[in-house]
Amino acid sequence: xxxxxxxxxxxxxxxxxxxxxxxxxxxxxxxxxxxxxxxxxxxxxxxxxxxxxxxxxxxxxxxxxxxxxxxxxxxxxxxxxxxxxxxxxxxxxxxxxxxxxxxxxxxxxxxxxxxxxxxxxxxxxxxxxxxxxxxxxxxxxxxxxxxxxxxxxxxxxxxxxxxxxxxxxxxxxxxxxxxxxxxxxxxxxxxxxxxxxxxxxxxxxxxxxxxxxxxxxxxxxxxxxxxxxxxxxxxxxxxxxxxxxxxxxxxxxxxxxxxxxxxxxxxxxxxxxxxxxxxxxxxxxxxxxxxxxxxxxxxxxxxxxxxxxxxxxxxxxxxxxxxxxxxxxxxxxxxxxxxxxxxxxxxxxxxxxxxxxxxxxxxxxx
Amino acid sequence: xxxxxxxxxxxxxxxxxxxxxxxxxxxxxxxxxxxxxxxxxxxxxxxxxxxxxxxxxxxxxxxxxxxxxxxxxxxxxxxxxxxxxxxxxxxxxxxxxxxxxxxxxxxxxxxxxxxxxxxxxx
Numbered sequence: 001x002x003x004x005x006x007x008x009x010x011x012x013x014x015x016x017x018x019x020x021x022x023x024x025x026x027x028x029x030x031x032x033x034x035x036x037x038x039x040x041x042x043x044x045x046x047x048x049x050x051x052x053x054x055x056x057x058x059x060x061x062x063x064x065x066x067x068x069x070x071x072x073x074x075x076x077x078x079x080x081x082x083x084x085x086x087x088x089x090x091x092x093x094x095x096x097x098x099x100x101x102x103x104x105x106x107x108x109x110x111x112x113x114x115x116x117x118x119x120x121x122x123x124x125x126x127x128x129x130x131x132x133x134x135x136x137x138x139x140x141x142x143x144x145x146x147x148x149x150x151x152x153x154x155x156x157x158x159x160x161x162x163x164x165x166x167x168x169x170x171x172x173x174x175x176x177x178x179x180x181x182x183x184x185x186x187x188x189x190x191x192x193x194x195x196x197x198x199x200x201x202x203x204x205x206x207x208x209x210x211x212x213x214x215x216x217x218x219x220x221x222x223x224x225x226x227x228x229x230x231x232x233x234x235x236x237x238x239x240x241x242x243x244x245x246x247x248x249x250x251x252x253x254x255x256x257x258x259x260x261x262x263x264x265x266x267x268x269x270x271x272x273x274x275x276x277x278x279x280x281x282x283x284x285x286x287x288x289x290x291x292x293x294x295x296x297x298x299x300x301x302x303x304x305x306x307x308x309x310x311x312x313x314x315x316x317x318x319x320x321x322x323x324x325x326x327x328x329x330x331x332x333x334x335x336x337x338x339x340x341x342x343x344x345x346x347x348x349x350x351x352x353x354x355x356x357x358x359x360x361x362x363x364x365x366x
Numbered sequence: 367x368x369x370x371x372x373x374x375x376x377x378x379x380x381x382x383x384x385x386x387x388x389x390x391x392x393x394x395x396x397x398x399x400x401x402x403x404x405x406x407x408x409x410x411x412x413x414x415x416x417x418x419x420x421x422x423x424x425x426x427x428x429x430x431x432x433x434x435x436x437x438x439x440x441x442x443x444x445x446x447x448x449x450x451x452x453x454x455x456x457x458x459x460x461x462x463x464x465x466x467x468x469x470x471x472x473x474x475x476x477x478x479x480x481x482x483x484x485x486x487x488x
Contacts, residue, residue, distance in 0.1 A: 037400050222399065226425050292423065293402060293428070315425055
């Protein structure tokens, strides 16, 4: 992002009023924490409702007779088989099957889809989609929206009280309840929850209603990170990158079986070769012994001192009550319980391969 | 009678005789957020001004706390091993980090008093 101007959220004034501490993320000035602090914000989301401003992420609408064909080119996704209003986790891959971005695609009509892209990749994703769209009848339309995540076991009740109907919407489904609104039941916390894209004016009105409810709390990026890490969800740029692939990342569940053999999406040939080869390294959960967090970038070693992978995300899990981490280890050392050692400032901290997620998902599958 | 000094790196030193108790200021703990781990120095460790004496870890990041002056560690606040959040709740009291025997008391002359520190953080 060097040389580019920092981008500001449309609702920055509301965060300032709420006492947010800001920090840079993916070229944006983002609320990291509010006065409650990361611990309370994290736990409040697991117990009640946390509201996150995720307007740095981009909604890209794909419409036209060739929209499905574009998705078939761009993602390991069978667009024609995606039922109306259903969402699917997928990827944009490079020619080596490296992960350019992870995205959520929702079918909104016969020839209309919504794709949600990560902030740091949005501009490149759009350019990538436009290149792949050549010769197809499709409009790639990045939308100007406020995007909010409303997460936690009481998210549905809080939204209903604020006048937003969510009945019949089950996890990984999306609708358009009003003009220029996009509402999905999904999230990045492991809890039940919703993400809602809407015009700024509507967002301000909705937030006023939501915050009249004492169950609702602003939650910053710091707790968003600890929540998703406990939930075992990948952060693009850390846990998945253009240099990692869905096979090693353990994300092949997102690739339909029919497409593994026959798909024509970008990166398909390379992905087939990786499937035939099998995972060389595997993305795993890692639980450090004791209280000391082990952070992204730390090298891993086996008991004999041989290099054994790396930490890609790490921190403290407020709900888990202990440090939590994620990383890549050689496939032979990926079994749960395998003892490895992370180098933290010259000290070898014992870490055990641990099942993901660290805290159970509580999605409402309807 | 103890005298308290402050550094530009948001540490405080309470000096009695030739021993200083060192901690981080309330401003610093607020900036760091909820602490989950404090890596303490070993007793007897010799520190030069500017050495990393302690690492404080929040949920999100690790930050170094530097030795404000030269000296030898005489005690670390072991309570923080089980209760690192004490630094947040009592930064200038029970949340102290370590005690050190000063090798050169003249180094204290370069530090700030409370009024100067308050002006420093604005």
